[in-house]
Amino acid sequence: MPEKTNHMKLGILALVSFTAFLTSFKNHGTIQSHRQSSDSAYVSALVNKWNKAHASKDVGIFSNLYSKTILYYGKQKDKNYCVESKLELFKKYPDYYQQIFGNIQLEKISETEFKCSFIKRVNFNKKTNDYPSYLVFTKEQDAWKITTEGDLVTDKNLAKAKDIKIPKDAIKGDFNGDGVADYAWLVPPKESECGDCSGNCTSYIRFSNAAIPAIKVESCIGGNPTNLGDLNKNGTDEIGLLPDWCTSCWRGYKVYTLKTNKWIYAVEPFSTHCNQWEEGVIPIEIDPNKNGNVLIRYSDMADDDLVTKTKSVPIK
Numbered sequence: 001m002p003e004k005t006n007h008m009k010l011g012i013l014a015l016v017s018f019t020a021f022l023t024s025f026k027n028h029g030t031i032q033s034h035r036q037s038s039d040s041a042y043v044s045a046l047v048n049k050w051n052k053a054h055a056s057k058d059v060g061i062f063s064n065l066y067s068k069t070i071l072y073y074g075k076q077k078d079k080n081y082c083v084e085s086k087l088e089l090f091k092k093y094p095d096y097y098q099q100i101f102g103n104i105q106l107e108k109i110s111e112t113e114f115k116c117s118f119i120k121r122v123n124f125n126k127k128t129n130d131y132p133s134y135l136v137f138t139k140e141q142d143a144w145k146i147t148t149e150g151d152l153v154t155d156k157n158l159a160k161a162k163d164i165k166i167p168k169d170a171i172k173g174d175f176n177g178d179g180v181a182d183y184a185w186l187v188p189p190k191e192s193e194c195g196d197c198s199g200n201c202t203s204y205i206r207f208s209n210a211a212i213p214a215i216k217v218e219s220c221i222g223g224n225p226t227n228l229g230d231l232n233k234n235g236t237d238e239i240g241l242l243p244d245w246c247t248s249c250w251r252g253y254k255v256y257t258l259k260t261n262k263w264i265y266a267v268e269p270f271s272t273h274c275n276q277w278e279e280g281v282i283p284i285e286i287d288p289n290k291n292g293n294v295l296i297r298y299s300d301m302a303d304d305d306l307v308t309k310t311k312s313v314p315i316k
Contacts, residue, residue: 249274273299
C-alpha cells in the first residue's frame, strides 16, 4: 500500500510539473505575441509620425527617426544628407503636402526589423501623384530607427538607369518636377564632321530617367547642356544649350522647358556671338522687375560694332 501511495504522489508531482510547464510556455507565447503586437503598433505610429513631419516641415523629427546611415532612395547616405534633402524639398516646394492613402502594410523581416509599405499621396505645384512607398525600421539599442526610405517608382527608374552609362560631364537637376534629381547629357551624331553627319547632324539630350523624353536638337554636332534652374517657377529646371557647329561665331541659344511631358522652347532661340561667351555673359535669368519674364542677353550689330544687348521677354 505505501508503495502504491508513493507512485500516486510521483504521478501527481509529474502532472503538476507538466501543467506548470504548459502554463509557463503559454504565458511566454502570450508575452511574445503581445511584444510583437506592441512593436507593430509602435512602428506603425512612427510611420505616421514620419508622414506628419512632411506636413509640419519639422526636420528635427527626421533627425530623431533616421539611423546614422540610410539606404535613401537607392543610395546609401548619412543622416545629415537625408535631413538636408528634406530641407531642400520644402524650400523648393513650399506647398508640398503628403498623406498616407489607405493602410500601412507591415512585414516582419526579423526580430529587429520591419518593412512598412504604403501609398504616399503627394501634392505640390497643383499636382497630385501616388507613390507606392516603403520604410524599413531597425531596432537599435531599444529604439526603432529608419534604415531604408524609398518608393517603387524610384526603384524602377534606378533599375533602368543601371543599363545607361552616365557621362562624367552630365548635368544634374529636377527636370520633370517629381522632386527627384536626374542626369542629362548631350549625345552628338555618330559622324560630327561639318555637314557630313548621319541623321542630318542631329543631336539628342538624353536623361538618366527613362520616363523623361529625349530632346531632339537639329543642326548640332555637340555642346554642353546647362541647368538654368526653375526660370518659369513651375517646379522644373530648365535646360540651356549652345549647339556646336563648324562655321561662324553666330549661334542661336536654346532654352527648353518640359510641359505635359513634351519639351518646348521656354523662350524663342536668340542670337549670340562667340565674343559674348568669351566675356562670360549670362545668357538668361529671371527678370526681378517683371513677374513671368526673363532677361535674355543676345548679340547684335550697332554701327558696325558687335554689342551685347539685354531684353525682357515672357517665358512659357
